[in-house]
Amino acid sequence: MKNYTSINDIDNIDTWISEAKEIKENPLKHKALGQDKTLGLLFFNSSLRTRLSTQKAALNLGMNPIVMNVSGDAWGIEFGDGTVMNGNTAEHIKEAAAVVSQYCDIIAVRAFPTLTDKAKDESEQVLKAFVEYASVPVVNMESATGHPLQGLTDALTISEHAKTSKPKVVLSWAPHVKALPHAVGNSFTQAMQKMDVDFVITNPEGYDLSPEITKDTPIIHNQEEALKDADFVYVKNWSSYDDYGKVLNTDPSWMITKEKLGDAKFMHCLPVRRNVIVEDAVLDSDSSLVIQQANNRTYAAQLVLKKILENG
Amino acid sequence: MKNYTSINDIDNIDTWISEAKEIKENPLKHKALGQDKTLGLLFFNSSLRTRLSTQKAALNLGMNPIVMNVSGDAWGIEFGDGTVMNGNTAEHIKEAAAVVSQYCDIIAVRAFPTLTDKAKDESEQVLKAFVEYASVPVVNMESATGHPLQGLTDALTISEHAKTSKPKVVLSWAPHVKALPHAVGNSFTQAMQKMDVDFVITNPEGYDLSPEITKDTPIIHNQEEALKDADFVYVKNWSSYDDYGKVLNTDPSWMITKEKLGDAKFMHCLPVRRNVIVEDAVLDSDSSLVIQQANNRTYAAQLVLKKILENG
Amino acid sequence: MKNYTSINDIDNIDTWISEAKEIKENPLKHKALGQDKTLGLLFFNSSLRTRLSTQKAALNLGMNPIVMNVSGDAWGIEFGDGTVMNGNTAEHIKEAAAVVSQYCDIIAVRAFPTLTDKAKDESEQVLKAFVEYASVPVVNMESATGHPLQGLTDALTISEHAKTSKPKVVLSWAPHVKALPHAVGNSFTQAMQKMDVDFVITNPEGYDLSPEITKDTPIIHNQEEALKDADFVYVKNWSSYDDYGKVLNTDPSWMITKEKLGDAKFMHCLPVRRNVIVEDAVLDSDSSLVIQQANNRTYAAQLVLKKILENG
Numbered sequence: 001m002k003n004y005t006s007i008n009d010i011d012n013i014d015t016w017i018s019e020a021k022e023i024k025e026n027p028l029k030h031k032a033l034g035q036d037k038t039l040g041l042l043f044f045n046s047s048l049r050t051r052l053s054t055q056k057a058a059l060n061l062g063m064n065p066i067v068m069n070v071s072g073d074a075w076g077i078e079f080g081d082g083t084v085m086n087g088n089t090a091e092h093i094k095e096a097a098a099v100v101s102q103y104c105d106i107i108a109v110r111a112f113p114t115l116t117d118k119a120k121d122e123s124e125q126v127l128k129a130f131v132e133y134a135s136v137p138v139v140n141m142e143s144a145t146g147h148p149l150q151g152l153t154d155a156l157t158i159s160e161h162a163k164t165s166k167p168k169v170v171l172s173w174a175p176h177v178k179a180l181p182h183a184v185g186n187s188f189t190q191a192m193q194k195m196d197v198d199f200v201i202t203n204p205e206g207y208d209l210s211p212e213i214t215k216d217t218p219i220i221h222n223q224e225e226a227l228k229d230a231d232f233v234y235v236k237n238w239s240s241y242d243d244y245g246k247v248l249n250t251d252p253s254w255m256i257t258k259e260k261l262g263d264a265k266f267m268h269c270l271p272v273r274r275n276v277i278v279e280d281a282v283l284d285s286d287s288s289l290v291i292q293q294a295n296n297r298t299y300a301a302q303l304v305l306k307k308i309l310e311n312g
Numbered sequence: 313m314k315n316y317t318s319i320n321d322i323d324n325i326d327t328w329i330s331e332a333k334e335i336k337e338n339p340l341k342h343k344a345l346g347q348d349k350t351l352g353l354l355f356f357n358s359s360l361r362t363r364l365s366t367q368k369a370a371l372n373l374g375m376n377p378i379v380m381n382v383s384g385d386a387w388g389i390e391f392g393d394g395t396v397m398n399g400n401t402a403e404h405i406k407e408a409a410a411v412v413s414q415y416c417d418i419i420a421v422r423a424f425p426t427l428t429d430k431a432k433d434e435s436e437q438v439l440k441a442f443v444e445y446a447s448v449p450v451v452n453m454e455s456a457t458g459h460p461l462q463g464l465t466d467a468l469t470i471s472e473h474a475k476t477s478k479p480k481v482v483l484s485w486a487p488h489v490k491a492l493p494h495a496v497g498n499s500f501t502q503a504m505q506k507m508d509v510d511f512v513i514t515n516p517e518g519y520d521l522s523p524e525i526t527k528d529t530p531i532i533h534n535q536e537e538a539l540k541d542a543d544f545v546y547v548k549n550w551s552s553y554d555d556y557g558k559v560l561n562t563d564p565s566w567m568i569t570k571e572k573l574g575d576a577k578f579m580h581c582l583p584v585r586r587n588v589i590v591e592d593a594v595l596d597s598d599s600s601l602v603i604q605q606a607n608n609r610t611y612a613a614q615l616v617l618k619k620i621l622e623n624g
Numbered sequence: 625m626k627n628y629t630s631i632n633d634i635d636n637i638d639t640w641i642s643e644a645k646e647i648k649e650n651p652l653k654h655k656a657l658g659q660d661k662t663l664g665l666l667f668f669n670s671s672l673r674t675r676l677s678t679q680k681a682a683l684n685l686g687m688n689p690i691v692m693n694v695s696g697d698a699w700g701i702e703f704g705d706g707t708v709m710n711g712n713t714a715e716h717i718k719e720a721a722a723v724v725s726q727y728c729d730i731i732a733v734r735a736f737p738t739l740t741d742k743a744k745d746e747s748e749q750v751l752k753a754f755v756e757y758a759s760v761p762v763v764n765m766e767s768a769t770g771h772p773l774q775g776l777t778d779a780l781t782i783s784e785h786a787k788t789s790k791p792k793v794v795l796s797w798a799p800h801v802k803a804l805p806h807a808v809g810n811s812f813t814q815a816m817q818k819m820d821v822d823f824v825i826t827n828p829e830g831y832d833l834s835p836e837i838t839k840d841t842p843i844i845h846n847q848e849e850a851l852k853d854a855d856f857v858y859v860k861n862w863s864s865y866d867d868y869g870k871v872l873n874t875d876p877s878w879m880i881t882k883e884k885l886g887d888a889k890f891m892h893c894l895p896v897r898r899n900v901i902v903e904d905a906v907l908d909s910d911s912s913l914v915i916q917q918a919n920n921r922t923y924a925a926q927l928v929l930k931k932i933l934e935n936g
Binding site: 036038040064066068075078082083084085086087089091092094095096098099100102103104 | 684
């Protein structure tokens with residue numbers, strides 16, 4: 001594996017989960033592997049978990065992390081081909097990606113979607129430009145349409161907490177005041193499709209994720225029906241995909257409650273808005289796996305970095 | 313000691329000062345102690361000395377420091393209990409503190425007061441929330457009402473420069489154009505109350521610090537009288553405590569001059585506004601200990617981190 | 625060498641280039657030299673290459689880099705002598721520089737010019753204040769009038785790619801929409817004056833660099849004539865020096881094209897505005913050395929830090 005840009009880069013998710021569990025048991029075992037290597041973390045957007053867990057993963061592997069807030073610390077970056085750059089952008093991605101490759105052995109990038117320009121977002125302009133113009137491997141720390149470090153984390157967490165050989169996993173939409181990306185929902189869906197689980201998605205009408213992602217995964221517009229007998233309920237808001245980036249529905253009856261959850265485990269990638277996405281009673285109970293998920297972010301990132309370093 | 317949130321966490325200040333002096337003589341002696349441990353430094357507010365000295369202290373102990381500007385790098389954090397989070401905050405402190413605990417072995421936090429809501433500031437909402445919801449030790453890098461790394465630093469500096477067994481130490485208010493917190497004045501007062509010094513406070517009427525802090529320390533409203541025979545003059549502005557957060561007085565006659573200082577040593581936590589708080593002639597003379605204080609910030613932080621690591 | 629503030633600090637550029645080439649061949653050879661030493665990188669302005677390459681250089685030498693965005697992370701700094709600081713600045717450079725010296729073994733500073741106050745810019749207020757008030761060595765990461773890490777980089781790059789014993793090097797002005805500093809042009813000119821090259825500068829009338837920099841270097845106002853038989857064409861925009869900081873000319877006929885370049889190598893410090901400064905066809909061809917220059921930034925910085933550490 002050269003780059004890790006999508007869940008599709010995982011050749012065998014069961015093997016990866018086993019390897020992640022081994023890393024978690026002995027996180028410092030491969031500390032020599034990254035010695036004198038540098039991980040550049042480039043943030044076009046805010047980050048808490050990804051920022052800290054990816055640095056921690058790099059440190060566990062003996063790497064030196066270097067963090068840059070691209071917007072605040074550097075200049076506006078141009079992505080267009082052939083542009084006459086007499087506007088607000090001062091450096092072209094062709095130079096920026098090649099230059100960062102001179103100082104970093106791996107480049108990790110976070111760049112959110114516009115949520116206004118569907119074609120641009122689906123083209124994954126920023127991430128793909130780094131892959132194309134960087135001379136070193138690139139890791140996706142959440143792009144316009146995917147968050148594969150989170151998806152891998154979630155697969156690991158479900159594997160750790162599953163009590164049956166083929167658990168029922170439900171991805172449920174929940175209401176939110178702002179328009180949010182599809183990245184987490186997409187990568188979770190792709191990860192579940194690779195696992196031996198009984199997976200369904202539930203969301204209001206008008207909120208179906210891209211059919212290129214959901215494929216033949218059942219989408220049930222009745223939340224109560226979808227949640228029946230669930231072992232894991234993964235909750236996440238996203239804006240409409242069909243009416244791209246719009247908030248069509250904030251119906252609070254889609255919020256997850258303790259009653260709805262029943263005996264299932266609750267999962268969320270965080271940050272989560274309490275009493276909007278899910279009620280306090282769920283988050284403050286033992287049914288919630290959100291902190292374990294956050295913890296697993298380190299080991300998912302560490303597995304990805306390890307695989308890239310071993311390949312290099 | 314699990315957390316270091318206040319001068320009250322110092323069990324015996326004389327022992328601590330001795331230990332800090334030992335660290336200063338050989339700062340790298342305990343470099344193995346923090347190996348493969350991470351210190352998360354979370355800044356809700358600006359910082360120069362604290363930011364650099366705490367990182368330096370961590371490095372001297374072999375730790376990996378990870379710095380985050382919470383406001384700029386992440387999202388608005390919610391502290392209220394039971395809030396329906398459909399406003400500007402995107403993550404609750406319950407999740408944020410627990411999540412950061414997954415990546416960091418110690419969390420250090422800086423969060424200034426509002427200076428408009430006395431009850432909220434005195435409740436130490438941010439610091440206390442980290443102590444409650446983090447699963448790892450928490451260090452106060454200046455909170456609403458205290459700056460105990462500074463107070464410990466100042467105690468160490470006075471001990472190093474004292475020429476008598478019981479020096480006279482004066483904490484003097486000085487004028488300033490903006491409303492400043494009480495944190496430094498409070499922690500210095502608490503540190504002096506634990507040391508064998510002759511300690512008095514001088515400030516204009518209306519500027520007495522909280523009586524829960526000053527207790528039976530003499531407060532003298534006549535600066536000239538208070539400064540008589542002083543060995544150390546610690547200068548600091550703070551806004552009114554009674555008329556909470558207000559600037560009632562900017563009387564320049566309270567500025568410290570070389571004449572007023574006499575043979576005493578001048579101390580200030582920095583940053584200091586020259587010719588407002590103190591005249592150039594003092595800062596540019598050998599009477600000033602401000603740079604030695606800044607240097608001692610490293611050893612105070614290192615002692616605190618060492619004690620926490622040894623306890624862990 | 626105590627400080628590295630200007631190309632004038634290079635005693636023998638040929639020796640320095642040889643030493644930089646040795647470092648480039650074995651970048652980790654001197655990793656013990658910087659062990660337990662800290663490099664403070666203080667940014668008053670944006671940075672990509674300098675920020676990353678200087679950190680990478682420090683890491684290669686075993687140093688711990690600590691980065692600070694002075695404007696965002698700390699407070700306004702006062703540079704005036706005797707100022708009554710009751711305005712927007714909260715800390716005087718006398719304290720700031722002395723304080724940072726307590727935590728860092730070397731201080732690297734970036735501070736751009738005003739481009740409105742020629743006298744202030746030429747006085748190099750920020751850089752000189754750090755040199756004066758810091759108690760540790762200071763490295764210039766681009767100041768008002770010079771960028772000597774870039775100039776050293778460029779000398780190294782020309783030495784690596786020269787095919788004749790005395791190549792012809794042309795520094796050509798190119799158009800730009802914004803007023804840019806003279807720092808890169810100045811330091812490149814000074815570096816070339818120290819090397820055994822045939823060096824000329826070409827720019828429109830009204831754009832001559834300071835005569836104290838250019839000295840007896842030929843300045844040719846006809847670009848075509850200047851470019852004849854060039855081996856290296858170093859391109860850079862700068863605002864007018866005579867009509868200080870003004871954009872007098874944006875004539876696109878000064879843009880560098882593949883045709884103009886001929887067989888010469890193209891150089892630029894980056895970031896570069898494509899199709900304004902230079903056309904895509906040049907940057908996307910093998911004639912461009914810009915990525916090699918960016919790579920050499922690490923070794924130039926590493927040589928400077930190594931010399932300072934060896935001297936310390």
